[in-house]
Amino acid sequence: MIPLFVNFRSVVAGGFVLLAHVAGARAEDLPIVGTGDGIEMLQAVAAAYNAEAGDARVSVPPSIGSGGAVAAVGGERQKLGRVARPLSEAEKAQGLVEVPLARIPSAIFVHRGVGVRSLTSAQVAAIFAGTIDNWSALGGPDLKIRVVRREESDSTLSVLRATMPGWRDLALTSRSKTATTTQDAIATVRETPGAIGFGPYSPALAGDLEVLAIDGRAPRDPAYPSAVTLALIYKAATRDAAASAFLAFATSDRAGQVMAERGAAPLRP
Structure with a gap:
């Protein structure tokens, strides 16, 4: 009888192992x-x-x-x-x-301390080109503009070049920081007074940043020109x-x- 008892225990133990394996597979x-x-x-x-x-x-x-x-x-x-x-x-x-x-609309966003809520597409292009470098020129505080850009292969930058007025051949200022990911761009603008950047629109952006209206249109407006x-x-x-x-x-x-x-x-x- 002892061998039968041992075999029964082995079968039960094997069953638990099999169930655990199946559960692990389901949780893959x-x-x-x-x-x-x-x-x-x-x-x-x-x-x-x-x-x-x-x-x-x-x-x-x-x-x-x-x-x-x-x-x-x-x-x-x-x-x-x-x-x-x-x-x-x-x-x-x-x-x-x-x-x-x-x-997904492509958003232009700024640090909360900038105090600007809307820009024209021409103003945005001038900022990223480096020809406007202080927020006071745009109705904001006397604060240096800190441009945060993405690498040329970035999808949002590609969409901006294809759809945003003035961006197709825009030479981005060399006085800028290049963010390597969307999350890096958001974090850099959030943490840097005077910063401006761009990325895919999400309602969550409004919690930490000011998402700008461009030419009077917010990113969720169907006529907003730029999206990925x-x-x-x-x-x-x-x-x-x-x-x-x-x-x-x-x-x-x-x-x-x-x-x-x-x-x-x-x-x-």
Whole structure:
């Protein structure tokens, strides 16, 4: 009888191990890596998904840029990525597929102490060119303007160059700080008196910064000229059931509602 008892205990123990393995598999993390544009919005979409369905727990980690997403998903190290620029033909040829999610306005924001709430597009261009360098020239305090810019490959800067009057061939002032991510740009402007920067619009920006109206139009105005499209990317070779389930949710009406509540205009595939 003793061997039977031992075998029974082994079976029970093995069952617990199997259950633990299954539970661990259900709790597997599915990170969506990439751009910092729309990160709070996509985190909210992931939270809604995790609360409602899905075997995997979706996460939206800090930015590694659109290029980082392309490298990670294209190199088959990650299943899903997030980008704020169109894929190139070469990237599509590697098997990458994009799924547009939402149009996110590009915002110009300043430090709270600046005291300016609206500028013309010509004034904004002059600030980033360095020809206006003190807020007193724009109705603000006698305070030096601190320009915070992004690298030329940044998606928001690309959209500003394509859509904002005066930006297409604008030479950005050399007397500026280059932020490496959206979060870095926001933090730098928030912490630097006199600072001005740009990035994807989110209602959360208004808590720490002053988001400017440009030519009398706020970022959520349908006629506001500048916006970026946030998309998810994947490769068919690595798209599994968990990735497919989140892609279906991210393009659903429920996800669209979450995105709209955060200032974006949802798109449908």
